Amino acid sequence: MKSYILAIAGAVILSAALTAILPSGKTGKFIRGMCRLVVFSVVAAPLVSLFSEHAVKLGAAEVGYDENYLLKCAELLSKEDERRIEALLAEEFSLTAEAEAERGTEENFPLRKITLKVSPNGIFGQEEHINMAERIGSALSEAFGYAPELVEVIWYD
Numbered sequence: 001m002k003s004y005i006l007a008i009a010g011a012v013i014l015s016a017a018l019t020a021i022l023p024s025g026k027t028g029k030f031i032r033g034m035c036r037l038v039v040f041s042v043v044a045a046p047l048v049s050l051f052s053e054h055a056v057k058l059g060a061a062e063v064g065y066d067e068n069y070l071l072k073c074a075e076l077l078s079k080e081d082e083r084r085i086e087a088l089l090a091e092e093f094s095l096t097a098e099a100e101a102e103r104g105t106e107e108n109f110p111l112r113k114i115t116l117k118v119s120p121n122g123i124f125g126q127e128e129h130i131n132m133a134e135r136i137g138s139a140l141s142e143a144f145g146y147a148p149e150l151v152e153v154i155w156y157d
Contacts, residue, residue, distance in 0.1 A: 004046060011042040070105040078103045081144075085114065088143055089136065095119065114140070114151045 015035035022028035081101035089097045098117040103109045116136065137148035 007042050007045075008039075011039045015039050067105070074103040074105050074109050077101075077109050081111065081114070084144065085116070085140065088139065089116070089118070092139055093132070093136065095136075111146060111150060114146060116151065116153045118153055118155055 015032075015038065018035055019032055022031055078101040081103070082099040085099040085101065086097055089095045089099075096119045100115040100117075101111065102113045102115075104112055118136075133151075133153040134148075136153055137151040140146045140151055141148045
């Protein structure tokens with residue numbers, strides 16, 4: 001309500017100032033008419049919003065989320081995560097891996113899940129795979145701060 005009153009007062013004061021300094025010719029009459037139109041539109045804005053489906057809020061604009069933009073940002077961050085993870089696994093463990101990272105569209109694009117499809121490259125036996133999965137999880141946690149419980153390692157031949 002306060003912003004509405006300030007908007008009306010500002011429009012009236014601006015209109016009065018322009019009326020006082022304008023010449024009395026055709027241009028002055030035109031500008032005075034435009035000032036009246038501006039004052040009228042400021043006064044009538046809340047009435048129009050009562051009848052319209054998309055209400056105009058004075059003072060505090062209502063902002064919605066652009067879902068497509070958020071999805072694209074989450075996708076780009078996921079691709080960057082995948083690239084970094086694959087590089088770390090190749091460098092640190094000499095493993096060929098295909099990483100899939102999934103990020104949410106909420107605030108700060110939280111990491112939801114990391115799925116790694118890893119070729120064993122000479123690692124034999126199920127126990128070694130389990131130990132290696134734990135080492136990969138702790139390496140990702142140490143290097144990037146990812147929670148180890150988000151990492152799922154799938155071994156394939």
